[in-house]
Amino acid sequence: MQIKLLQEKKVDSNENLIIIAKRDSKFSDFFNEKETKYILQKIEREEYSMLLNQYDRLVFIEVVDVEEEIYKLNEKLRKAAVSSGKVLNKNKKATVFLQAVDISASFLLPYAEGLLLSNYQFNKYFKEKEKKNNTLKKLKLVSEELDINQLNTLSVLAEAIYFARNLINEPVIYLTAEQLVKEIKEKQKEAGYKLTVFDKKKIEALKMGGLLAVNKGSIDPPSFSILEWQPENAKNDKPVVLVGKGIVFDTGGLSLKPTADSMDYMKSDMSGAAAVAGLMYAIAKAKLPVKVIGLIPSTDNRPDGNAYTPGDVIKMYDGTTVEVLNTDAEGRMILADALSYAKQYNPDLVVDIATLTGAAAYSIGKYGIVAMGNADPSYFEKLKNSGNKTYERIAEFPFWEEYKELLKSDIADLKNIGGRVGGAITAGKFLEHFTDYPYIHLDIAGAAFVKTEDSYRGKGGTGAGIRLLFDFIKNLY
Numbered sequence: 001m002q003i004k005l006l007q008e009k010k011v012d013s014n015e016n017l018i019i020i021a022k023r024d025s026k027f028s029d030f031f032n033e034k035e036t037k038y039i040l041q042k043i044e045r046e047e048y049s050m051l052l053n054q055y056d057r058l059v060f061i062e063v064v065d066v067e068e069e070i071y072k073l074n075e076k077l078r079k080a081a082v083s084s085g086k087v088l089n090k091n092k093k094a095t096v097f098l099q100a101v102d103i104s105a106s107f108l109l110p111y112a113e114g115l116l117l118s119n120y121q122f123n124k125y126f127k128e129k130e131k132k133n134n135t136l137k138k139l140k141l142v143s144e145e146l147d148i149n150q151l152n153t154l155s156v157l158a159e160a161i162y163f164a165r166n167l168i169n170e171p172v173i174y175l176t177a178e179q180l181v182k183e184i185k186e187k188q189k190e191a192g193y194k195l196t197v198f199d200k201k202k203i204e205a206l207k208m209g210g211l212l213a214v215n216k217g218s219i220d221p222p223s224f225s226i227l228e229w230q231p232e233n234a235k236n237d238k239p240v241v242l243v244g245k246g247i248v249f250d251t252g253g254l255s256l257k258p259t260a261d262s263m264d265y266m267k268s269d270m271s272g273a274a275a276v277a278g279l280m281y282a283i284a285k286a287k288l289p290v291k292v293i294g295l296i297p298s299t300d301n302r303p304d305g306n307a308y309t310p311g312d313v314i315k316m317y318d319g320t321t322v323e324v325l326n327t328d329a330e331g332r333m334i335l336a337d338a339l340s341y342a343k344q345y346n347p348d349l350v351v352d353i354a355t356l357t358g359a360a361a362y363s364i365g366k367y368g369i370v371a372m373g374n375a376d377p378s379y380f381e382k383l384k385n386s387g388n389k390t391y392e393r394i395a396e397f398p399f400w401e402e403y404k405e406l407l408k409s410d411i412a413d414l415k416n417i418g419g420r421v422g423g424a425i426t427a428g429k430f431l432e433h434f435t436d437y438p439y440i441h442l443d444i445a446g447a448a449f450v451k452t453e454d455s456y457r458g459k460g461g462t463g464a465g466i467r468l469l470f471d472f473i474k475n476l477y
């Protein structure tokens with residue numbers, strides 16, 4: 001359930017309240033003697049999250065250490081919001097006020113963000129879903145310092161992340177490559193960017209061999225979506241292009257994945273596409289003065305009588321030939337065509353986002369995003385900065401040219417797998433072959449989907465990359 005963010009002049013003393021304060025805040029201004037004593041005792045014991053039951057009103061107090069590094073403190077606040085959200089929902093509350101005491105109102109924003117993002121649920125398929133739905137609907141921020149634009153941005157980003165999570169959590173029995181297009185179209189109407197969709201016929205006419213090869217084993221047609229946001233007040237001439245991997249299910253194809261723990265959640269293999277669709281929604285809704293184009297190639301990857309096969313040589317959209325040695329390395333096949341297609345925009349920068357390799361997931365887990373590329377180091381600096389701010393942290397991998405040697409084929413220009421060494425990097429190097437512009441590759445295989453609840457990222461699809469890239473693009477020019 002999306003929470004509505006509102007700005008209020010003062011707290012309604014009958015309503016639930018969350019207070020963010022520091023150790024030496026004047027609690028006696030807000031609480032009676034007994035309560036103040038309780039709070040100070042708690043602080044003494046270094047317990048910084050408190051809950052007071054004032055009859056049918058709940059009052060939460062979060063005490064922060066303002067000396068702490070700001071990005072870490074912000075993350076603590078996002079996380080702290082999750083437990084109060086749970087208590088509020090458990091008690092069937094609909095409204096809560098949020099106020100800062102003796103500290104900057106800017107601390108309200110990460111807390112609000114945590115509350116909004118943790119209120120997400122995917123209840124669509126429960127018979128009695130209404131009973132399960134969270135009750136919390138309104139968050140009222142008490143501050144005149146806060147800029148209404150900041151609140152709007154927060155709401156828009158939460159909406160974008162809800163949208164992306166829904167897409168990721170949808171199983172392939174519903175979310176085919178064609179349905180993905182319909183869902184994007186639905187959201188596009190509200191956001192107002194331009195949408196162009198290529199169907200199978202058009203994809204064949206364009207000879208997007210990588211996308212068509214992966215689609216050969218599918219009974220459903222592929223799709224290729226182009227999402228354009230080119231406002232008149234754009235600060236950049238050349239656009240930023242975002243490319244998202246849209247494999248709506250990855251069985252591995254003929255190089256079939258073993259089911260247990262490896263194929264089970266591969267409905268999430270379109271998380272990159274979900275991130276791009278979510279980002280384009282947020283960028284257009286927030287009317288960012290930046291030209292951004294999103295490209296989403298999509299299909300499922302399945303074994304079948306006609307499925308592409310190890311040993312096949314595929315002619316890609318740009319004419320490069322690829323020897324397929326593992327049909328499970330399908331993401332790079334569809335992304336390569338989209339990256340070649342991006343050349344015509346003469347982009348300033350291209351960022352692809354993909355659940356590309358198990359190697360990336362094993363390297364850093366769910367704790368961050370693997371990044372690599374040939375774009376100027378200043379871009380990476382900005383990306384890492386956004387990574388810390390949003391706590392979608394960046395782990396930069398090397399991108400040395402020697403890794404490309406591992407992709408040499410005996411009979412074609414490239415093969416689609418490297419070897420045991422540097423699996424995430426050889427995948428990135430494969431993709432780089434199809435670029436002629438500054439390029440960043442993001443592998444979100446670890447962060448895109450969590451099987452157990454992970455704080456405000458929830459359970460299931462996380463929407464990884466959206467807050468990161470929104471902040472990055474917003475501050476790029």
Ligand code: BES
Nearest residue numbers: 326328329331355356357358359417445
């Ligand atoms: N979609 C997978 C990568 C993946 C693994 C995402 C785990 C999320 C969690 C990708 O298409 C894949 O199967 N990659 C192979 C590549 C290999 C065959 C070179 C992999 O990483 O094993």
Ligand code: ZN
Nearest residue numbers: 250328329330
């Ligand atoms: Zn695969």
Ligand code: ZN
Nearest residue numbers: 247250269331
């Ligand atoms: Zn995949």
